Amino acid sequence: MEDIRGLFQIMTRRFGFLNKNCCTAGGCDITLVQSHILYEIDRQHRPSIQQVSEALGTDITTFSRQIQALIKMNLVKKVSDPDDRRVQILSLTTEGKYVATTIDQQMKEYLTEVFSHMNDFEKETVLRSIKLLNDAMAKSSICCSTPIG
Template identity: 50%
Template sequence: MESTRDLFQIFVRRFGLLNASCCDCCCGEEVSLVQSHILYEIRRQKSASMQQVANALGMDITTFSRQVKTLEKKGLVRKKPHPEDRRIYLLSLTTAGEELENRIDERMKAFIDNILSQFTEFERDMVVKSVQLLNKAILKAGACCLPE
């Protein structure tokens, strides 16, 4: 019988969460998995600060800042100073960034729909509810590297 850890390790691999070039095949862009997450979160939060987006993704600000700079150079992200506090930068997607994020979003929805289509309606609901419960429990438990 597989251990719980084995189940999660295999799930992460099969779902593609370790696929560094995942976005190359779905949208034809050289966007890493991390950059895809950044684009998604910027769109989701709408004009959030760099720190807010970095926190939502669990990234340190230095690494996050380098990724944002790369996305700016690609013309996908816009960074502008906050009107009331010039030390804070707000992030938004450019038109090209929105178009790319839409393509990634459509591809991911189709991928997830394809997976869920293999279940009955009851099983799909159960899987979705289970993932919701798992997300809540992970949030409550904190980081994966808990002190012993």
């Protein structure tokens, strides 16, 4: 049987997931976690802190520290929900939107370049396989947690 973990280890390194900063945009060094947060805030449109934390599978305490860092970088705004003052709503600042868009463009360019080394059939096979893997991971009883505990 193939070394499945080894395949994932190599892919993780090649994607740069282990790098301290995944990208630089708008003069900001952004960590991988921060780029995921910006993406979710942009994708969900004015979500609560809880909604983004749950979407990323992150505990709220760690997540709150990341939000504070993004607020200090002037990329994210946090305001109380007018209907329920206990709920904090997140949105991107103008700078945050620029950074999120820049990161998105960088990722699209990278993936386009990667897929340029494959024919259409290979590309479709990889994308279909990633979708299957994501679906299977979502059904896993240990999804979104560290397998070791």
